[in-house]
Structures are given as C-alpha cells and as structure tokens.
Amino acid sequence: MVMGYVSGAVVFLVGLLGGVGLGIACRQYWVEKRNRQTREQAASVIAEARKEAETIKKEAILQAKDTLFQMKAEFERESKESRKEFQNLEKRLLQKEENLDKKSEALDKRETTIGKREKLILQQEKEIGDKEKELDAIMDEQRRRLENLSGISSQEAKEMLIRMVENEARHEAALMVKKIETEARETSDKKAKNIIALAIQRYAGDYVAEKTVSVVNLPNEEMKGRIIGREGRNIRAIEASTGIDLIIDDTPEAVILSGYNPIRREVARVSLERLISDGRIHPARIEEIVEKVNLEVENSIREAGEQAAFDVGVHGIHPEIIKLLGKLKYRTSYAQNVLQHSREVAFLCGIMAAELGLNEKHAKRAGLLHDIGKAIDHEMEGPHAIIGADLAKRYGESHVIVHSIAAHHEDVPAEDILAILVQAADALSGARPGARKELLETYVRRLEDLERIASSFSGINKAYAIQAGRELRIIVESDMVSDSEVVLLSRDIAKKIESELSYPGQIKVTVIRETRAVEYAR
Missing domain, CATH: 3.30.1370.10 (K Homology domain, type 1)
Structure with a gap:
C-alpha cells in the first residue's frame, strides 16, 4: 500500500517535472519566435528608413543642383548686365572726354578772340575819350556863342527856366484846386440827390412807383x-x-x-x-x-437771415438781428438788393482784413450788419447807420461792431481801421459796375469816351480802358512816335481827359512803345 503511494508520487513528480520542462521549452520557443519576428520587423524598418533616406538624399541633391543652376544663371545674367552697364559708362566717359576736348578747343579760340576784342575795345574807348574831349570843347564854344547871341549867361538862363517851371507848376496847382472844388460841388449835388431819393424811398405814403x-x-x-x-x-x-x-x-x-x-x-x-x-x-x-x-x-425772413449769417460764416447773432437781416431780402437800394449787398460787404471786409492781418471774423460781422438799420428805418427817425448801431448795441454786439455800423456813412467820425474797412467795402459793393442800374450806362460811356479820346491823337495803334476805367493803356506806332515823344503824348492825353470828362478819383494814362526785330534761322 505504501509502495503504491510512493510509486504514484514518483509518477506524479516525473509528470510534473516533464510538464514544467515542456512548459519551459514551449515558452523558450515562443520567446525565440517573438525575438525573431522583432528582429525581422526591425530589419524591415531599417531597410525602409534606408530607402527613405536615400530618397531624401536624392531629392536634396536634385534641389541643390537646381538651386545651384538658378544661382549660376542669375549670376551670369547680373554679370552680363554689369558688363553692359560698364560698357555704356565707358562710352559715356569717352563721349564726355571728346566733348571736353571740343569745349577746351572752343575756349582757347574764344580766349584768343576775346583778347583781340579787348584790344579793339580799348582802342575804341580811347577814340571815344578823344571825341568826348573834342565834343566838350565844341559845346563850350557853342555855349559861349549862344551867350553872346542871347545876351544872357547860362546861370541867368537856368533861373529863367526855373521861373517858367514854377509858373507852370502854379498854374497846374490852380487847375487842381479848381478840379477839387468842382468835384466837391459834384459830390454835394450827388449827396443831395441821394438824400432826396432816400427820403422818397422811406416815405410810406400812397404813391405808386416802380419799387412800390x-x-x-x-x-x-x-x-x-x-x-x-x-x-x-x-x-x-x-x-x-x-x-x-x-x-x-x-x-x-x-x-x-x-x-x-x-x-x-x-x-x-x-x-x-x-x-x-x-x-x-x-x-x-x-x-x-x-x-x-x-x-x-x-x-422765410428768419431762414433768409440765418442763411446769410451761415454763408458769411458769422455765428452767435441775436435772433432779433437775424430777423432784421432776413427783412433786408425785401429791401432794395438803387435797385440793389440790400441783403445781397450786405453779403458782398461782409466778404469784402473779410478779404481786406485778412490782407491787413486783422480779425477777419469781426470784419465780416461788421460788414454783414452795417445796413441793419434799413430794415426799420421807415419806422424810426434818423439815418439808417445810427438806427442800425442802436439796434446792434441793444442786442449785445461789441463796441467795435456798433461803431463800425454807425460810422460807415460818416455820421460819426471813424475811430478805428475796421470802420474804415466797412466804409471802403460799402463803397466798393455799391459802386462796382452793374451793381446799381443807373450807374451802368455811365460806366460804359466813360470807358468808350476814354478810348475815343486816346484814339483821336495821331500815331495811336490801339487804346484800352481797363481797371474799371481807372487806367487807360495806349499802344503807339513805333515808327511814328519816338521815345521822347511818348512822355509828351501821355501828358497831352491826360490833359484832354481832364478837360472833357468828369470822373471820380484819377485815371492813369500808360503809353507803350515797342520795337521788335524778327529774324528766322534757316
């Protein structure tokens, strides 16, 4: 019984050892097989990596060759352009050298010619000096003969000439005084007519006229x-x-x-x-x-006043003054619309103030408001300038603006330059050609009379009245009028204009004599 157990244990141990050995053998087999597969995979990866490396290497070599080829082509192109530029530069340098040689030869020739001319000029100057001495001697001799024939010395002749010039100057001064007196009478007549016309215009009676x-x-x-x-x-x-x-x-x-x-x-x-x-x-x-x-x-009146202030660029005006400005749209003075006239005066004042370095906004404000009194002058007593100044003062305008309004027709003396600017701009806007209907025909007639008077003299080629009749420009025939006669001609024309025409201010007479020489190079 015991032997049976021992033999069974031995068999079991032998079987167990055999199984362990078989397991170890199988495990070793699988490990070797896995190692072999791993080595095969590693070899395959290495082979693929080598192939990819070869491919990258070939591509890099091709790219390097392509880049090298392009760089070589670019270098050859730049070298070719540089050689071409050097050749052009060399040609220009050669041309400049040739030009410099030619100029040097021309300068040498010119210096030789100038030397000859200098000698000739010196000789001519010497001859001229000799002739001047002879001429002085002849003039002294002629002066002595003239003194003997006239019976007076040269000093006495000078004094006589001075007395003649003095008498002529006194005569011209007398004419000037007479002219001033005549202009004063004409101005007074014109002012009287203006006062009468203004009185008629401001009278609100039952009369029927063109403007009523x-x-x-x-x-x-x-x-x-x-x-x-x-x-x-x-x-x-x-x-x-x-x-x-x-x-x-x-x-x-x-x-x-x-x-x-x-x-x-x-x-x-x-x-x-x-x-x-x-x-x-x-x-x-x-x-x-x-x-x-x-x-x-x-x-509509308020909008017209606001538009006028906006057009001129003036701000901060009292609403009542804006309304008065708009009323000027329905007011005329010598057929000139007063609101439009106020705009013109404002712009003119601004331009002149800017030229003089003054406050342009103050000037425009004074110009725009200078005739504000005309909006209600038929309702109040007194000149429209004083009425306008009182209104401006009442509605908060500054003293400078108020004074400019009051002084623009010299109802009060002007105290500053702004008042004078408003006076000048008011006169310019009212007196410009075409502003007022009754002045247009007179203006055109004066231009025609100026050109007619100039053309009445002999030797006149063309005559032009310019600068609104303030200047007469005359072109004469050079073969008929000499340079010395031009001065006398301008004086004679000015004297005739003074005797035949009546005009404000003065007229500048300019006589032009021109000589031209024309030749053609063929």
Whole structure:
C-alpha cells in the first residue's frame, strides 16, 4: 500500500517535472519566435528608413543642383548686365572726354578772340575819350556863342527856366484846386440827390412807383368782382388785414398791389394768389389766409437771415438781428438788393482784413450788419447807420461792431481801421459796375469816351480802358512816335481827359512803345 503511494508520487513528480520542462521549452520557443519576428520587423524598418533616406538624399541633391543652376544663371545674367552697364559708362566717359576736348578747343579760340576784342575795345574807348574831349570843347564854344547871341549867361538862363517851371507848376496847382472844388460841388449835388431819393424811398405814403407796386395776374375778368365782393367787403378786408392798397382798374386780368412796405406787399400778393386759387373769397377766409401767410413770410425772413449769417460764416447773432437781416431780402437800394449787398460787404471786409492781418471774423460781422438799420428805418427817425448801431448795441454786439455800423456813412467820425474797412467795402459793393442800374450806362460811356479820346491823337495803334476805367493803356506806332515823344503824348492825353470828362478819383494814362526785330534761322 505504501509502495503504491510512493510509486504514484514518483509518477506524479516525473509528470510534473516533464510538464514544467515542456512548459519551459514551449515558452523558450515562443520567446525565440517573438525575438525573431522583432528582429525581422526591425530589419524591415531599417531597410525602409534606408530607402527613405536615400530618397531624401536624392531629392536634396536634385534641389541643390537646381538651386545651384538658378544661382549660376542669375549670376551670369547680373554679370552680363554689369558688363553692359560698364560698357555704356565707358562710352559715356569717352563721349564726355571728346566733348571736353571740343569745349577746351572752343575756349582757347574764344580766349584768343576775346583778347583781340579787348584790344579793339580799348582802342575804341580811347577814340571815344578823344571825341568826348573834342565834343566838350565844341559845346563850350557853342555855349559861349549862344551867350553872346542871347545876351544872357547860362546861370541867368537856368533861373529863367526855373521861373517858367514854377509858373507852370502854379498854374497846374490852380487847375487842381479848381478840379477839387468842382468835384466837391459834384459830390454835394450827388449827396443831395441821394438824400432826396432816400427820403422818397422811406416815405410810406400812397404813391405808386416802380419799387412800390406788385401785380397779381387773374384767371379772368370775373375774378375782379369776386375780389371786390358785395359792397366792397372783400377788398376792404384784404386792405385792412395786409395794410396794402388794391388797385382794380381797366388793366386786363390783373390787380395792382400798392404800398411802400415790401414785406406787407409780399404777404398781400401771396394771400391774394391763394384766395384766387382756392376760390373761397370772403372776409373770414381772407383773415385766415393772411394770418397763415404772415407766419410763412416770418419763417422765410428768419431762414433768409440765418442763411446769410451761415454763408458769411458769422455765428452767435441775436435772433432779433437775424430777423432784421432776413427783412433786408425785401429791401432794395438803387435797385440793389440790400441783403445781397450786405453779403458782398461782409466778404469784402473779410478779404481786406485778412490782407491787413486783422480779425477777419469781426470784419465780416461788421460788414454783414452795417445796413441793419434799413430794415426799420421807415419806422424810426434818423439815418439808417445810427438806427442800425442802436439796434446792434441793444442786442449785445461789441463796441467795435456798433461803431463800425454807425460810422460807415460818416455820421460819426471813424475811430478805428475796421470802420474804415466797412466804409471802403460799402463803397466798393455799391459802386462796382452793374451793381446799381443807373450807374451802368455811365460806366460804359466813360470807358468808350476814354478810348475815343486816346484814339483821336495821331500815331495811336490801339487804346484800352481797363481797371474799371481807372487806367487807360495806349499802344503807339513805333515808327511814328519816338521815345521822347511818348512822355509828351501821355501828358497831352491826360490833359484832354481832364478837360472833357468828369470822373471820380484819377485815371492813369500808360503809353507803350515797342520795337521788335524778327529774324528766322534757316
């Protein structure tokens, strides 16, 4: 029994050892197999890496060869261009050397010629000096003979000439004084006429003139009866609401509005046109329309004043002054619109102030407001300059602006340069050609008279009146008038202009004599 257990244990041990040995053998087999696969994979990876390295190497070699080829081509191109530039530079240097050689030869020739000319000039100067001495001797001899023949010495002749010039100067001074007196009389007459015209213009009476009437066209003659209304109720309502007289006469299909106040006349015109287009004409409707049109015209006046201030570039003006500015849109002076005139004066003042280095904004402000008094001068007593200055002072304008407004027509003496600028700009805007209708014909006639007087002298080729008639430029025939005669000719023309024409200021007479020599190189 025991032996059986021992033999069974031995068998078990032998089997166990055999199994362990077999397991070890199998494990070693699998380890060797895995190592062999790993070595094969490593060899395969190495082989692929070597192939990829060879490929990269070949590509790098090809790229290097391509880059080298391009660099070589670029180098050859740059070398070729450099050689070409060097060749061109060499050609230019050779040309410059040739030019320098030619110039050097020309300078040598010129120096030789100049030396000869210098000798010739020195000889001529010596001959001229000798001739001048002979001429001085001859003139002394002639002077002595002239003194013997005339019986007076040269000193006495000089004194006599001085007395003649002095008498002529006194005569011209007398003429100048007479001219000033004549101009003063003309100015006083003109000022008197202006005062009369201004008085007529400011008078708000029942007169009918070109600037105090408006015409409203009617669709038919029957409309006149509707405007008059039963027993004249409609026409009386229109006149009472607008303050404007309606004249209904034999004028076909038209009604005349008469009144001095241009704003009221504008309100009446617009109201009547709306009533005609609406067809409902009765006192209640008339009052309603007139009230609406009054508001619209007031808005239009305010917008016109604001637009004028904006155009000129002036800001911070009181709203009441803006309204007064807008009223100037309906005011004219010698057929010149006062609002447009104020704009022009503002721009002119600004330009002159900028040229003189003064405050341009102050100058524009004074120019824009200088005629503000004309908006209400028919409602108040006194000159419009003083009225405008009082208004500007009342609405917070500075002392400089107020004084410039008051002094622009010399109602008060000018205290600073800004007031003088406003005076000058006001005169320029009013006196420029075409600004006022009654001055245009006089201006054109004066230009024609200036050219006519110049052309009446002999030897005149062309005559032009320029600078708005302030200058007369004359071109003479050079073969008929000499240089010495040009001075006398300008003097004679100026004397004739003084005797025949009447004009403000002075006229510059310029006589031009030109000699031309023309030749053609063939």
